[in-house]
Amino acid sequence: xxxxxxxxxxxxxxxxxxxxxxxxxxxxxxxxxxxxxxxxxxxxxxxxxxxxxxxxxxxxxxxxxxxxxxxxxxxxxxxxxxxxxxxxxxxxxxxxxxxxxxxxxxxxxxxxxxxxxxxxxxxxxxxxxxxxxxxxxxxxxxxxxxxxxxxxxxxxxxxxxxxxxxxxxxxxxxxxxxxxxxxxxxxxxxxxxxxxxxxxxxxxxxxxxxxxxxxxxxxxxxxxxxxxxxxxxxxxxxxxxxxxxxxxxxxxxxxxxxxxxxx
Amino acid sequence: xxxxxxxxxxxxxxxxxxxxxxxxxxxxxxxxxxxxxxxxxxxxxxxxxxxxxxxxxxxxxxxxxxxxxxxxxxxxxxxxxxxxxxxxxxxxxxxxxxxxxxxxxxxxxxxxxxxxxxxxxxxxxxxxxxxxxxxxxxxxxxxxxxxxxxxxxxxxxxxxxxxxxxxxxxxxxxxxxxxxxxxxxxxxxxxx
Numbered sequence: 001x002x003x004x005x006x007x008x009x010x011x012x013x014x015x016x017x018x019x020x021x022x023x024x025x026x027x028x029x030x031x032x033x034x035x036x037x038x039x040x041x042x043x044x045x046x047x048x049x050x051x052x053x054x055x056x057x058x059x060x061x062x063x064x065x066x067x068x069x070x071x072x073x074x075x076x077x078x079x080x081x082x083x084x085x086x087x088x089x090x091x092x093x094x095x096x097x098x099x100x101x102x103x104x105x106x107x108x109x110x111x112x113x114x115x116x117x118x119x120x121x122x123x124x125x126x127x128x129x130x131x132x133x134x135x136x137x138x139x140x141x142x143x144x145x146x147x148x149x150x151x152x153x154x155x156x157x158x159x160x161x162x163x164x165x166x167x168x169x170x171x172x173x174x175x176x177x178x179x180x181x182x183x184x185x186x187x188x189x190x191x192x193x194x195x196x197x198x199x200x201x202x203x204x205x206x207x208x209x210x211x212x213x214x215x216x217x218x219x220x221x222x223x224x225x226x227x228x229x230x231x232x233x234x235x236x237x238x239x240x241x242x243x244x245x246x247x248x249x250x251x252x253x254x255x256x257x258x259x260x261x262x263x
Numbered sequence: 264x265x266x267x268x269x270x271x272x273x274x275x276x277x278x279x280x281x282x283x284x285x286x287x288x289x290x291x292x293x294x295x296x297x298x299x300x301x302x303x304x305x306x307x308x309x310x311x312x313x314x315x316x317x318x319x320x321x322x323x324x325x326x327x328x329x330x331x332x333x334x335x336x337x338x339x340x341x342x343x344x345x346x347x348x349x350x351x352x353x354x355x356x357x358x359x360x361x362x363x364x365x366x367x368x369x370x371x372x373x374x375x376x377x378x379x380x381x382x383x384x385x386x387x388x389x390x391x392x393x394x395x396x397x398x399x400x401x402x403x404x405x406x407x408x409x410x411x412x413x414x415x416x417x418x419x420x421x422x423x424x425x426x427x428x429x430x431x432x433x434x435x436x437x438x439x440x441x442x443x444x445x446x447x448x449x450x451x452x453x454x455x
Contacts (some may be wrong), residue, residue, distance in 0.1 A: 043367075168401075169401070170404070171400065172396065172399070172400065172403075187397070187400075188298075188299065188302065188397050191393060191400065192393040192397075193396040193398055195392070195393060195396070196396075207266070245389045245393070246382075246385070246386055246389070247386040247387075247389050247390050247393075250386070
């Protein structure tokens, strides 16, 4: 009677496999929870060191779909809206659904308003038969100041950006031109900001994706980042802002703009 | 036959498109050069306007520098009437000498009006440098277009634009050190 023994063996195997799978899921969930807890502790410590405030839960109680459209129509209605609308026009904001900002570190230091946080949104795709949802995560560091910056993006220059990218602004340092793809709608203002000291500074750093618009400067790094990395990026942005010439700050001073907490 | 006609029309169309876009590009650069030169001019005028204030402030404290100040007045007048690179460079040199000499007058150096003037001069020199860089960048782009083939075919009698080379860095170098906070911060980021 070999067959029943085999059946019995298979059933046992399935049960063991099932337990193993559940065990692996539990273990992974536990590891993820531990990692999240470790990050929260690290964020708390760094925030305390820098005299900032920490909001671990952040904003995730937002509408499940078409959020950005809803937000634009009634953007001052919620705390989440007030917070996320500050970054309208920057990448990756305005894309996808279920935007979520957690682990928000906030503070005003030397007239610069800093916001560092984990950001994610989801994109759902369907081919009629199956539906899949992908979550995209970012580490975001943003600074708000009391003067206007040119609309400017600086990113890595590549064969593709040379070939298909919009017109690149070039500067007097060829090494800089080869490393950075610079796009702007105000070349005169941009050349005041990207001065020789700034070029030297940017060349001393790894190429990051800088976005400047209005009185904000923002760097969004792909995938969730270590808290210490976000605070390093904060220092990098601070170095950038300190190299903006005084006359640019004076000429572009925003009257009546106050750096006020969204919390 | 149709194919030949279509090809001919396409070639003429592409040629026309190129002709119009390149001509517009030349026009755009000519306007950009004018605009950016106007910015240089404004920045230089700002410096010219600052010099009488500087002379008045220095004269009150440093009576022994009369000759130097008189020379500065002459060079300013020359630069106002003709803001050529040569005149502006001579003015820059004289200005840097005056600022350097003031180092020997501690009273003057610590006076509020002088400090405010120095801050304004720092800003003005930075404005001149920024305007000059932008103008020279446009000159470079215009000259590249003018000399590149096939755009050079449409350059016509457009002359090569000349960069404006003045040594405002000379004055900036002797001005009171404007420190950049955190400039010495060493940031070690791993290459992504």
